[in-house]
Amino acid sequence: MTRLGIFVDRKTLSNSEQLNALIRCRDVAEGMGHDVDFIFPVDINKIPGMDALFIRARTDPMNVTYVAARMASMHGIPVIDDPRSIQICSDKVNMYSHLIKNRISVPVTVFLSKNDLTIENVTNLFNELGSPLIIKEPSTSFSLRVEKVHDITGFFRVARRFIKLSDWIVVQQYIESKYDWRVGVLDGKLLYACKYTIPSDTFKIQASVNGHIVYCGVESVSPDKVPPHVIRLGIAAADAIGSGLYGVDIKNNNGDAYVIEVNDNPSIESGxxxxxxxxxxxxxxHLFTK
Amino acid sequence: MNTKEIDSPPHKESPEAFPPAPLLTSDAIVKESGIPFDGPYFRKTAVKANGKRDPNMIKDSLFIIRRGDMFHIISENYAFKTETYYSILRYEMEGKPVRPSSSAVLDAYVVPICLERAKLAGIPVCTWGISQGYTPLPAIIYGLNYFATASDFCIVRDNDEAKDAIKHITNIGKYPFCYQTLDNGATVHSCIGIFGKTARQCNAVSLLAEKVYSHFSIPLVTMVFVKTGEQYRLSSLAPVKYSQLLGEERTLLAAYLSHQEFL
Known part of the structure; x- marks a missing residue:
């Protein structure tokens, strides 16, 4: 009997849908004949005893999920998400560098270090990329620390806040869309596709509006109804990162598709x-045949 | 951040090889070169070749030494998302061999990973565990979160000390922490490794410093050890400020930077 560990962190479980998805995953694995253990941070030393590990918690190279991923990889245990994918996807500078190196279509992107934060540089950015601009702190997730700015004053207000958390920040051309495609990719193959409908009062998939968290709408879409170039772009973007499990966000604007980001540990609980x-x-x- | 790139004489590379990046967009690079990443995409502080024997080790300075094909990056702090981390990443993205690697510095500064990796390399390490609120006593404890650094550890000997320290390093229970139990009579020591060498340390510590360097390749690192009897076990690796360096350590680092010591 093979043992699958599902790594979870109760501190990052935020709703019952996530819990239901974990239970569904466990039931599926057990139905396939595997033993399943939920592994919490305090149980991390159990990882070497597993045959495979599936991480279902918020990933970051500075938190306990990275410890779990590295524990698995150091002991030769197949793991999703693998540490390299976490390292790349948790840092937008690293992630966009991989995408651009592999000629993946992304919005025009510039990295700024704190020494580059000058009025001259910011003026040039507005001149070259237009207005508004998107500023991202590199380790943002769930659209936290992603801001839209319209002028130089707004730019410095946001950039100075983000530069306290990272020596470099990401600045991007703004691309408008009513929805994002999310293309799920596993080992270079399409796993699922859905639409994330952006709430009307924000430009993010999740935002705080008047003190309330608003979430995007999720609509699962069968492969034959997804534009083929969107699927191709999603797979190419995932391949630029690695061979694990990824959720690729794509804006398809007037036929031009752009990868907005590649997520490790994509949500699979909201439909x-x-x-x-x-x-x-x-x-x-996939985990047991790697 | 001051950046100085120092080449060994036989492999001198002019600073023009990496000119300061203009404010370029990825699109502009694609249009100009046809190769999206084959340009000065990563912005970089201006680089100076430094031939002086006593490079200025001032706060935030970053030195890049080239020996043969290998680039060695020397900095006070290699943490995630720092200028140093992104300098390493830039070399990796350009396919240039660089030490330390970005994955090695991530491993080194996250205490449980550091210890597991060191253990697998045959370095004696402290026994560790992860907890949300409880620690056996006495123990040495480290934060395990986005804001934690291995430089900040607490030694706790009783429940009151442990309660206060855990509250502090977990941000009032928000994050887990790493504990390492201390045997009776154990003492905690730290020393600085400079390319795997130490100044005025016993043989046991010197050997461990060499092993740590051969495995993590971090040129400048604080090593925290727990000593029980005559045995030293690694507890963590942490950044070093240039201002922390004692006279002999400063001389040793300066010797590497000016090529009097060979890698």
Whole structure:
């Protein structure tokens, strides 16, 4: 009997849908004949006893999920998300560098170090990239620390806040869209696709509006209804990062598709899989055949 | 951040090889070169070749030494998302061999990973565990979160000390922490490794410093050890400020920077 560890952190479980998805994943794996253990941070030393590890918690190279991923990789245990994917996807400077190096279409992107934060440079950015601009702190997730700015004053207000958390920040051309495509990719193959509908009062998939958190709408879309170039771009972007599990966000604006980001540890609990009932089965199979 | 690139004489590379990046967009690079990453995409502080024997080790200075094909990056702090980290990443993205690697510095500064990796390399390490609120006593404890640094550790010997320290390093229970139990009579020591060498340390510590360097390749690092009897076990690796260097350590580092010591 093979043992699958599912790494979870109760501190980052934020709703019942996530809990239900974990239970569904466990049931699927058990149905395939595997033993399943939920592994919490305090159980991290159990990882070397597993045959595979599936991380379902917020990833960052500075937190306990990275410890779990490295523990698995150091002991030769197949793991999703692998540490390299966490390292790349948790840092937008690193992630966009990989995408650009592999000629993936992204919005015009500039990295600024704190020494580059001058009025002259920022003026040039508005001149070259237009207004508004998007500023991202590199380790943002769930659209936290992503801001839209319209002028130099606004730029410095946001940039100075972000530069306290990172010596470099990311500045991007703004691309408008009513929804993002999310293309789920596993080992270079399409796993699922869905639309994330952007709430009308924000430009992010998740935002705080008047003190309330608003979430994007999720609509699972079957592969035949997804533009083929969006699927191709999603797979190419995932391949630029690695061979694990990724959720690629794509804006398809007037036929021009741009990768907005590649996420490790993509959400699979909000209906993304409605048209793809075998997602967990495919993930578990992948882990045990690596 | 001051950056100085220092080449060994036989492999001198003019600073023009990495000119300061203009404010370029990725699109502009694609248009100009046809190769999206084959340009000065990473912005970089201006680089000076330094032939002086006593390079200025001032706060935030970053030195890059080239020996053969290998680039060695010397800095006070290699932490995630720092200028130094991005300098390493830039070399990696350009396919240039660089030490330390970005994955090695991430491993080194996250205490449980550091210890597991060191253990697998045959370096004696402290026994560790991860907890959300409890620690066996006495123990040495480290934060395990985005804001934690291995430089900030607490030695706790009783419940009151432990309660206060855990509250502090976990941000009032928000994050887990790493504990390492201390045997009776154990003492905690730290020393600075400079390219795997130490100044005025016993043989046991010198050997461990060499092993730590051969495995993590971090030129400048604080090593924290727990000593029980005659045995030293690694507890963590942490950044070093140039201002912390004692006379002999400063001389040793200066010797590497000016090529009097060979890698």
């Amino acid at each position: 993304e899989d409605d048209c793809y009932p075998r997602i967990f089965e495919q993930i578990v199979t």
